[in-house]
Amino acid sequence: MTNNMFFIANWKMFGDLKSVNSIKKVIKLSKNKKFNKAQIIYCPPYTLISNFVKLVKNSKIKIGAQNCHQSQNPGPFTGSINTELIKSSGANYVIIGHSENRATGDTNHIINLKIKAALKKNLKIIFCIGETLIQKKRNKTNSILKSQLTVGLKNIKNNNNIIFAYEPVWSIGTGIIPKTTNLEKQVIIIKKMLMKIWKSKDPKIIYGGSVNSKNISELKKITLIKGFLIGGASQNAKNFIDIIKKTIN
Numbered sequence: 362m363t364n365n366m367f368f369i370a371n372w373k374m375f376g377d378l379k380s381v382n383s384i385k386k387v388i389k390l391s392k393n394k395k396f397n398k399a400q401i402i403y404c405p406p407y408t409l410i411s412n413f414v415k416l417v418k419n420s421k422i423k424i425g426a427q428n429c430h431q432s433q434n435p436g437p438f439t440g441s442i443n444t445e446l447i448k449s450s451g452a453n454y455v456i457i458g459h460s461e462n463r464a465t466g467d468t469n470h471i472i473n474l475k476i477k478a479a480l481k482k483n484l485k486i487i488f489c490i491g492e493t494l495i496q497k498k499r500n501k502t503n504s505i506l507k508s509q510l511t512v513g514l515k516n517i518k519n520n521n522n523i524i525f526a527y528e529p530v531w532s533i534g535t536g537i538i539p540k541t542t543n544l545e546k547q548v549i550i551i552k553k554m555l556m557k558i559w560k561s562k563d564p565k566i567i568y569g570g571s572v573n574s575k576n577i578s579e580l581k582k583i584t585l586i587k588g589f590l591i592g593g594a595s596q597n598a599k600n601f602i603d604i605i606k607k608t609i610n
């Protein structure tokens with residue numbers, strides 16, 4: 362998966378049965394040779410995963426879940442889904458550590474357990490890290506990212522199945538993206554951290570936070586960024602396709 366550009370759609374708690382069909386245009390695009398390098402991954406709500414899996418069956422689009430429970434075994438966890446259930450639903454990816462889940466209780470330690478549970482089931486992981494606005498204002502960005510990575514990856518051997526999504530929390534859903542030079546610097550720092558913490562030579566780092574068809578031309582200039590984790594703009598096929606087309610041309 363090294364040379365691919367990732368376009369990961371995080372639908373969050375949006376979408377219903379009818380909206381599943383809206384991705385048909387994206388499936389068509391994924392079959393166009395010109396977009397060979399676009400690795401498209403849809404992460405719909407759990408309830409739509411099997412519909413998505415069926416629909417993308419004859420394409421190279423992959424499906425992911427948006428979170429998982431840390432327990433590797435079945436158990437009395439009402440409302441939760443573990444990696445075993447995700448795998449059996451036909452998904453191949455799972456988002457772990459999203460700030461919206463960190464905000465409701467996912468600690469770095471829990472995230473570490475979730476990553477281990479996902480690796481055990483051969484799921485690929487989209488591991489989200491990012492600082493809040495307060496942390497940024499207090500110049501804590503690097504120490505926050507370092508602890509998210511250090512604890513999150515504890516006792517996990519370097520492997521090729523984790524994509525690192527840098528999502529500054531202050532950028533999610535706000536329409537504000539970091540300045541290109543700042544973002545580039547931050548991604549270099551994250552890469553260095555991963556080389557040190559995880560002995561990773563070429564970590565796959567993607568960016569998420571208010572990515573849209575307007576700012577993509579600026580964001581794509583940062584060659585260290587290997588793709589995008591897209592919330593709002595991924596729910597509309599046209600916007601999502603625009604982002605892919607403008608990145609790969």
Ligand code: 13P
Nearest residue numbers: 371533534570571592593
């Ligand atoms: P937005 O693209 O809506 O800002 O969401 C980003 C995000 O949280 C993706 O995981």
